[in-house]
Amino acid sequence: MLDIRWIRDNQDELDRALASRGQAPRAADLVALDERRRKLVSELQTLQERRNAASKEIGQAKAAKDEAKASALMAEVTLLKERLPQDEAAVREIEAELDGALAMIPNVPLADVPFGRDESDNVEVRRVGEVPHFDFPVLQHFEIGEALGMMDFEAAAKLAGARFVVLKGDLARLERALAQFMLDLHTGEHGYTEVAPPILVRDEVMFGTAQLPKFADDQFRTMDGRWLIPTAEVPLTNLVREQILDDEALPLRFTAYTPCFRLEAGAAGRDTRGMLRQHQFGKVEMVSITTPEQSIEEHERMLACAETVLKRLGLPYRVITLCTGDMGFASQKTYDIEVWVPGQNTYREISSCSVCGDFQARRMNARTRPAGGKSPRYVHTLNGSGIAVGRALIAVLENYQNADGSVTVPDALRPYFGNKDRIARA
Template identity: 60%
Template sequence: MHDIRAIRENPDAFDAALSRRGDTGAASSVLALDAERRARIAAAEAAQAEQNRASKEVGAAKARGDDAEFERLRALVAEKKAEIAAMTAEAKELDEKLADVLARLPNLPADDIPDGKDEHDNVEIHRWGTPRAFDFTPKEHYELAAVAPSMDFETAAKLSGARFVLLKGAVARIHRALAQFMLDTHVEQNGLTEVNSPVLVRDEAMFGTNQLPKFEEDSYRTTNGWWLIPTSEVSLTNTVAGEILDEAALPIRMTAHTLCFRSEAGSAGKDTSGMLRQHQFEKVEMVSITHPETSDEEQKRMLRCAEGILEALGIPYRTVVLCTGDMGFGARRTFDIEAWLPGQDTYREISSVSTTGDFQARRMNARFRPTAGGKPEFVHTLNGSGLAVGRCLIAVLENGQQADGSVELPAVLAPYLGGKTRLSAEGALV
């Protein structure tokens, strides 16, 4: 959500920042609504003052026996009361309309974000590892002999439809091991607090992390009104909604492993093979609630946490900063980490680490009380995948594949797999 005062103070700068994202200027229409709303409020306050004066004079007119003046003043009081009710209702309606308009405007990009239209204009800032040179043509994850028996798309389609998968046996265990490894690393090495969070949330939580109202069609809603989370960013970030925190409590760093749900309404026809893009998937999410002065450094710290997972797994990756045209609605800066997938012969996104500034905090009314005193200020919120478990599974399987169809697994997973280090061509852990 945007600060209406900032738009009033510098509408040209607001429109210029929106235009960097490819959006048309909105300041004039926003300020017109705001002016109309404020005019109604001012008129209601003026009418209230007139009503108060008339109410005082009613008693005086009655005391001196001036019946005509008494009746005139009574009528005036009634008239002003009706005017106040009407103008207050109009102001409320305009306030709701203004709030809805502001809620549909994306966050403004940070000054250091590269301009661009789409993913082709993103800028690579870091690369780690060298993609392995295969002496055979590498396959995609679902084509591997070791994987095919345990990655069942047909049964999942029978149960749920397209874009679901049934993992079984050793592949299911590797998937679980990856999530456990990520959580343990974030808790024991990165200092995050593990949270077991709900996957069903209310409208307010979805609004707070900017899934509503703009992206309603991309999410799933239950028949009794709850929403299935697209990521635990929603649950974790909203733990501070409506709160005034002590400055000393910041930063708050959390991580959670949850099921996630996305309708993928805008991705028809994309990545239909394999488990790269699913309606139901799992992620280990990272969320930080910070002081405004430290949020940029916190984003860098979170990025290293996510990159460290891939490095420990031995997965080559590259990190890009998203251009203005490719950033998410609520982000002011986003770093994407793309893992190397030899089956596709390309890098694919496996994590996004974003800072939203105070954009989400304003929607949630999440603030902190400065230790030095003064009015409460809005916190900054950040989120990042640490990592997407299914996509990490794909990367592990494809990068570790052998000519005979077996898969060599990262050594760091051995403690979670009973000491086993390889997935045989027959699909067994050995």
């Protein structure tokens, strides 16, 4: 969430930022709403001050034996007491309206984010690894998995409907091996603390990371009003909500492997075959909590951690910087990593690493105290896929497929796979 005081002082900058995201100007409306709030707050304070002053004057009038004045003052205080609840309710109402309006405003992109309307304007940063060449017809992951007898979409549809999958045998083990490999890498070499968080969370937790209110229709909600997490970013980032940390304790780095749940309401008709776009999927997430001074460097570090996963797996990929029009709501800047998918002859997103500045911290009231007794300020938050396990499984199947229908197990995964080097139909 943006600071209304910053908006008041930077109206043109906000409207330029909104325009870069393809949105209409909002600064004038927000400032006008804040003016109404400030006016009501001022009027309420005046009434409260007058009530307090009149209450004191009553005692003075009585001490002076001026009963007429005391009676008039008592009548005034009675009227003020009757009016104050109405004015307090009006202030609460305008504050809620302003907070609601601010909650729908996206973050302001950093100055070095490329301007653009959609994914066609994203900027490639680099490509890593050689794209494989096959001397046999290349299959897509679902063709490989079904031929192996280990990937069953029909059984999943009977259990849960479309956009689910049942993995069996070595493919189920491959998914588990990928997750364990990633967690061991991030905790053992990259300094992240592993967390096993709840996958059901409250409204305020989803609000803290900006899934609510704007993206409520993209989420699964339970009968008791809680939400299934769309990413472990949600509980991991909220671990510091409503806290004041010390600068010396930062950065904090968390990682978790969780199931994630998304309605994918905006994806109708896209990737209907296979595992690329599902309602339930596994993901290893990375979250960093930093001081404002650390966040830009931490963003580059987080990207490097995610890239290391793909390098160790021997998967070709590219890094792109998202343009202003394709960037997430809470992000100041985002790098996407896209892995090569031979079956589609293209790169597909497998990780997204974002720096959010203090945007989420304001929503969570998460702050840090500098050394020397200075006033607390908001922390900066970052999140990144480290990486999407289901999409990593897709990439391994397609990049390591063999002419006989088997799949070679990458060297990095063999310690988690009983040292087997190949997945084949039994």
